[in-house]
Amino acid sequence: MDWITNTFNNREIALFIWGFLASCGVLTIKSFRKSAFKLIKFLFSNKVFFIFLIVFIYAGIASYILRELNLWEASMIKDTVYWIFGVGLALMVNITEGLKDTSYFKKAIFDSLKIAGAIEFISNLYVFGFVFELIATPFILLIGLLMVVSETDTKNEKLLKFTYGVLVTYGSIVLVFSIVSIVKDFSSFVSLAILRNFLLPIILTIFYIPFLYLTGLMMKYEMVFTRLGFFNDDQEIFKYAKRKLILNFKFNLKKLIEWDSTIGSLRTERKEDIIELINRNRRKEWKNDDF
Numbered sequence: 001m002d003w004i005t006n007t008f009n010n011r012e013i014a015l016f017i018w019g020f021l022a023s024c025g026v027l028t029i030k031s032f033r034k035s036a037f038k039l040i041k042f043l044f045s046n047k048v049f050f051i052f053l054i055v056f057i058y059a060g061i062a063s064y065i066l067r068e069l070n071l072w073e074a075s076m077i078k079d080t081v082y083w084i085f086g087v088g089l090a091l092m093v094n095i096t097e098g099l100k101d102t103s104y105f106k107k108a109i110f111d112s113l114k115i116a117g118a119i120e121f122i123s124n125l126y127v128f129g130f131v132f133e134l135i136a137t138p139f140i141l142l143i144g145l146l147m148v149v150s151e152t153d154t155k156n157e158k159l160l161k162f163t164y165g166v167l168v169t170y171g172s173i174v175l176v177f178s179i180v181s182i183v184k185d186f187s188s189f190v191s192l193a194i195l196r197n198f199l200l201p202i203i204l205t206i207f208y209i210p211f212l213y214l215t216g217l218m219m220k221y222e223m224v225f226t227r228l229g230f231f232n233d234d235q236e237i238f239k240y241a242k243r244k245l246i247l248n249f250k251f252n253l254k255k256l257i258e259w260d261s262t263i264g265s266l267r268t269e270r271k272e273d274i275i276e277l278i279n280r281n282r283r284k285e286w287k288n289d290d291f
Contacts, residue, residue: 013133014134018137066203071200083201087201087208098212099220100257143170146159225242244278245274245278248278
């Protein structure tokens with residue numbers, strides 16, 4: 001019990017309790033129970049498991065490197081797990097957007113930093129007593145859910161204003177208590193541990209984007225190679241085509257996407273056909289540059 005109270009604050013414990021109770025309540029309903037089993041089965045499918053594995057491997061490697069630089073310690077496991085489920089998995093699941101438009105990765109940096117900062121900010125705000133947090137948590141979650149639903153229809157404008165006002169009021173109260181707490185004990189607020197916890201999700205996110213980009217690049221190459229293999233039975237031509245494509249596009253995901261979207265059929269019978277397919281894209285670029 002001491003480990004739980006030392007690791008998690010009252011707000012987090014309240015969230016876990018209500019989350020557990022909600023899960024148990026949902027499982028008592030037969031229709032929801034069937035859906036839950038399907039969801040569990042889906043989560044353990046090969047593709048989803050692979051996504052989880054990639055994100056956890058990255059988080060593990062990043063945590064090890066940060067530990068060697070004295071920027072990570074065992075007490076930060078909780079913050080790392082929050083980042084994995086709050087940012088890491090969300091970005092990896094949406095990586096297909098980056099295979100359509102590479103500007104996704106730039107946008108993902110800013111959006112993820114905001115999410116990471118929000119998670120860290122909320123978790124480090126002033127935490128009330130356990131009883132208050134246990135009562136307030138479901139109420140605030142319900143208000144937040146109502147606000148999200150009301151945003152989908154202009155008819156719910158009054159409800160949107162009400163829920164927004166409630167959340168702003170609650171957030172302002174918590175913020176005031178946080179400021180008072182900081183003023184009373186400023187030395188503990190500016191401690192190295194607080195700084196590490198604040199910087200962790202930001203560092204994990206910044207270095208995750210190149211990792212995400214390389215993952216997207218490999219996925220795109222795999223998609224192109226799958227199409228290429230479907231149209232070509234000759235293994236020698238197939239391997240030659242793969243080498244040429246990698247040597248031509250290298251790490252340029254944007255050009256690979258543009259080439260794949262305009263090239264059409266990948267049927268090739270000779271090595272010269274491969275060169276022609278690649279050069280055809282270059283001629284289009286030259287032609288566009290003339291205007």
